[in-house]
Amino acid sequence: MIQISQRIQALSPSATLAMSQKSAELKAAGVDVINMSVGEPDFNTPDFIKEAAKKAVDENYSRYTPVPGYLSLRKAISAKLLRENHVEYAPEQIVVGNGAKQELCNVLLACINPGDEVIIPVPAWVSYVEMVKLAEGVTVEVYAGVEQNFKITPAQLEAAITPKTRMIMLNSPSNPTGSVYSYDELKGLADVLAKYPDIMILADDIYEHINFVDEVHSICEFENVRDRVIIVNGVSKAYAMTGWRIGYMAGPLAVAKAVTKLQGQYTSGASSIAQKAAEAAYDGPQECVEKMRQAFERRRDLIVGLAKEIPGWVTNVPQGAFYLFPEVSSYVGKKYGDREIKSSGDYVMYLLEEAHVACVDGEAFCAPGYMRLSYATSDDNIREAMRRIREASAKLQ
Numbered sequence: 574m575i576q577i578s579q580r581i582q583a584l585s586p587s588a589t590l591a592m593s594q595k596s597a598e599l600k601a602a603g604v605d606v607i608n609m610s611v612g613e614p615d616f617n618t619p620d621f622i623k624e625a626a627k628k629a630v631d632e633n634y635s636r637y638t639p640v641p642g643y644l645s646l647r648k649a650i651s652a653k654l655l656r657e658n659h660v661e662y663a664p665e666q667i668v669v670g671n672g673a674k675q676e677l678c679n680v681l682l683a684c685i686n687p688g689d690e691v692i693i694p695v696p697a698w699v700s701y702v703e704m705v706k707l708a709e710g711v712t713v714e715v716y717a718g719v720e721q722n723f724k725i726t727p728a729q730l731e732a733a734i735t736p737k738t739r740m741i742m743l744n745s746p747s748n749p750t751g752s753v754y755s756y757d758e759l760k761g762l763a764d765v766l767a768k769y770p771d772i773m774i775l776a777d778d779i780y781e782h783i784n785f786v787d788e789v790h791s792i793c794e795f796e797n798v799r800d801r802v803i804i805v806n807g808v809s810k811a812y813a814m815t816g817w818r819i820g821y822m823a824g825p826l827a828v829a830k831a832v833t834k835l836q837g838q839y840t841s842g843a844s845s846i847a848q849k850a851a852e853a854a855y856d857g858p859q860e861c862v863e864k865m866r867q868a869f870e871r872r873r874d875l876i877v878g879l880a881k882e883i884p885g886w887v888t889n890v891p892q893g894a895f896y897l898f899p900e901v902s903s904y905v906g907k908k909y910g911d912r913e914i915k916s917s918g919d920y921v922m923y924l925l926e927e928a929h930v931a932c933v934d935g936e937a938f939c940a941p942g943y944m945r946l947s948y949a950t951s952d953d954n955i956r957e958a959m960r961r962i963r964e965a966s967a968k969l970q
């Protein structure tokens with residue numbers, strides 16, 4: 574008899590990847606779908622990074638890599654953290670893995686005991702809750718809707734803390750809301766956390782370079798909590814390298830050692846070629862990052878303008894990442910023929926089938942009533958998708 578573990582049965586599939594798959598299947602069947610579901614840059618990896626990978630192949634970087642990653646890459650990451658974030662992490666405090674996703678999961682598995690509480694400000698990226706579940710932790714959601722620009726306050730944070738709280742996961746710029754915590758807002762959270770020395774802080778900074786603010790900050794900058802911060806970041810978003818699968822964690826030595834032990838037992842070191850490419854990305858010219866950032870800012874302005882033309886949507890002005898997260902519950906209860914929209918999920922399915930635009934239901938991000946659109950696609954696609962959504966939405970009465 575085949576048995577699937579309770580651990581995996583309890584796990585939800587990734588809604589972002591599932592929707593993207595569905596959209597790809599429709600496309601393969603000849604339907605002209607615009608995919609705004611999955612969040613990944615639509616740019617190609619810059620040429621100098623690809624050249625570094627080709628060179629690594631020719632130079633026979635073909636053997637197992639050290640479990641925490643090549644020392645040269647960890648040195649490049651250490652230099653990046655000093656240069657850009659003004660924080661010092663020795664290469665020994667850094668572990669490279671198969672994307673930020675793996676490192677987030679590794680940190681949770683390495684630090685969380687069954688029953689420990691992990692605070693997650695929501696809306697939050699789909700995988701956080703599931704990863705906490707895998708680690709047998711208990712998620713404590715702290716909700717901040719569009720009316721507070723999706724950012725939790727220090728008072729909300731403090732109210733969620735209990736003697737069982739062991740970690741908080743922060744993500745700024747945020748997937749799915751595009752919100753960015755300012756220096757002062759982060760300081761407010763850090764000042765609360767400073768009072769609770771048993772709480773570790775997992776800072777998912779993967780969108781740090783895709784921001785439309787003067788300065789982007791990470792909680793790792795605050796001295797009063799720094800020794801408990803674990804940064805997770807990677808090359809996927811900043812350098813358009815989602816498929817290369819390189820991310821890292823940087824944090825206290827004990828956490829880096831625990832993550833290395835875990836990684837050594839179940840995946841080993843990340844791909845040799847991809848690591849050499851990532852090293853080139855960090856050490857090379859950074860103009861490509863700014864060029865892509867500018868394109869995302871232009872698209873942000875475009876989609877925010879077009880979203881205003883859709884009656885009933887309530888949106889913020891995202892300040893980072895590449896998502897729009899409108900509140901769409903005014904469509905709940907409306908009908909087209911005998912099809913009734915009973916939830917934001919129904920609205921998203923209706924838009925897929927009626928407008929051929931793939932988005933993701935807010936419920937996947939712990940925020941039913943909302944939906945997420947990724948605008949990491951061409952200006953033409955954005956215009957056409959929003960036109961279709963407007964038309965399909967107008968049919969709902």
Ligand code: PMP
Pocket residue numbers: 612671672673674675698744747748777779806807808809815818819820
């Ligand atoms: N964190 C957030 C908030 C993300 O949106 C993503 C992208 N899926 C990741 C982490 C993981 O990125 P990757 O594994 O590609 O480095």
Ligand code: GLU
Pocket residue numbers: 587589590610611612613674698699700748
């Ligand atoms: N960050 C992307 C998203 O949220 C990638 C897909 C995923 O890994 O969830 O759509």
